[in-house]
Amino acid sequence: MRMQSDKVRLNVGGKIFETTATTLASARRDSMFGAMFDDEWNLRPREVNQEYFIDRDPDCFSVLLNLLRTGELYVPPHIPDRLFYREALYYGLLDHVRTAKICKFDCNWLKLKSSVSDQAPDDWTAVRASPDGGCAVAHGGVVRVYNWMLEEHPPLNLDYQCIKDIGWIDSENIVISSCQKTGGIGLFSSSTGDLRHRFKLNCENDEVKGFAAGVLCFNSDGKIFASCGETSNGGIGVWDQVTGKQTDYFNSSDGLCFADANKIQWLNGSNCLFVSNLFSWMENKKHISLLDFRDKSVVCSRISRCISVDRYYSPSYILDAIPMEESNSICVVNEYEKFGFVDLRNTSESVTWSSNSYGSVKPIDHPKLTLHGGQLFCSLYDKISVYYGGLDQWVLTSVLERSQAGSIRDFSIGGDRLFALRGEENVVDIWETPSSPII
Incomplete structure (x- = not known):
């Protein structure tokens, strides 16, 4: 799978995020982003400063984006678990969340x-x-x-x-x-x-x-x-x-x-x-x-x-x-x-x-x-x-x-x-x- 590597601008629930297609595609093909930036989808070339609008919760998206960037998960206390898991499910990132969340039992x-x-x-x-x-x-x-x-x-x-x-x-x-x-x-x-x-x-x-x-x-x-x-x-x-x-x-x-x-x-x-x-x-x-x-x-x-x-x-x-x-x-x-x-x-x-x-x-x-x-x-x-x-x-x-x-x-x-x-x-x-x- 060949990934596009240019900058991507996302509008999630009215909040602007900028990242790269490579970061988003690291979510793997079975995720929403892996599918969006897979060449097999044959998306039209993006115009300069083009935004992709996603009508979802921006706070949860910010946490998930940082997870893709760093591999680390930090969920602020004001975000309810049920809401966060629902958003992760929407993007196809539940496996990523569980992998980052689970710790060695102590x-x-x-x-x-x-x-x-x-x-x-x-x-x-x-x-x-x-x-x-x-x-x-x-x-x-x-x-x-x-x-x-x-x-x-x-x-x-x-x-x-x-x-x-x-x-x-x-x-x-x-x-x-x-x-x-x-x-x-x-x-x-x-x-x-x-x-x-x-x-x-x-x-x-x-x-x-x-x-x-x-x-x-x-x-x-x-x-x-x-x-x-x-x-x-x-x-x-x-x-x-x-x-x-x-x-x-x-x-x-x-x-x-x-x-x-x-x-x-x-x-x-x-x-x-x-x-x-x-x-x-x-x-x-x-x-x-x-x-x-x-x-x-x-x-x-x-x-x-x-x-x-x-x-x-x-x-x-x-x-x-x-x-x-x-x-x-x-x-x-x-x-x-x-x-x-x-x-x-x-x-x-x-x-x-x-x-x-x-x-x-x-x-x-x-x-x-x-x-x-x-x-x-x-x-x-x-x-x-x-x-x-x-x-x-x-x-x-x-x-x-x-x-x-x-x-x-x-x-x-x-x-x-x-x-x-x-x-x-x-x-x-x-x-x-x-x-x-x-x-």
Whole structure:
């Protein structure tokens, strides 16, 4: 594409701008300016001092023009985000804006950007961040989807069955699971809400048309893992992301139940699936296990009943666990916010409790652990504590909190944002890494 290089004069909403065709054409061909100054359009030669009139907002255009000139983005506070994104969409520059806007996620610099709320009668139960900084929220029998501009897309539903979990394959594809027998698992378009695949389950050579599904995870080979089936005879199903066809199944065995797991995670280094089942109503069914799909074996498993006695507190239970492959361990948290560490393949009942844990005197309700970028996140009441360290030594580095909307039910990290779902009100707080200051 050969670009014209002479000066261009633009009248945008009554304000005059002068630049070059080369600057405007740097927006690429799929933008408005790339098309205007592409030779294939065969525009008539411009007269001296000819103006191109564009009936749009001049303040937003000034910001976008500077973005094309410098590659840097600074939006003055008086310009609303929605207006600016709409103008960027008009010019075909949304990709440029997002590329310039997104920062490296840094939890120690997060700022509360905004909140998303809803007045519907059903409680929101889970939030999942998309890779580009959008999010999806489970809301009764539907999933509400928001892009990185926090604009709501059409909702997703599996015949309005109760949603159990949400997973983003990428920014355009979402998988949702339903805990009701007629629900199962579906793959949807995040932007249109269209159902692309409805997965079928084949368990021991018998195809199940409808089935209950639970928590989800993905691996780098394009596979979807999900706990599924009833508590008594369920297991872990595996499907191909592209075709939606089932490729494997792991039955519950050895007295362990996988169907009602509260967390599953694929471990690339161990080539195993981590399964955490900590909320079973039967004490002897609570466990943390590693599953090897190659020979359908349970590599190791430990029962999570009353596993430790602290001299300051009553016997405590593990309430959440997360594998940490770099240190070959599993991090667990008990009801007193004490961190413990278990050897990844150790079947003993011993737990090494960290001396750096900031334990609470009062038991906490269902804390959640997440590992992101080498930092450990733990939700507690109405705040999220962030730790940095390694092995069994973790130091508190920052705390994210906002108590007005109640305790934290769930949180998720994606792009440069952290989304925190509040339990007492249907509110999702959005914490964002701010852009570097313009010098």
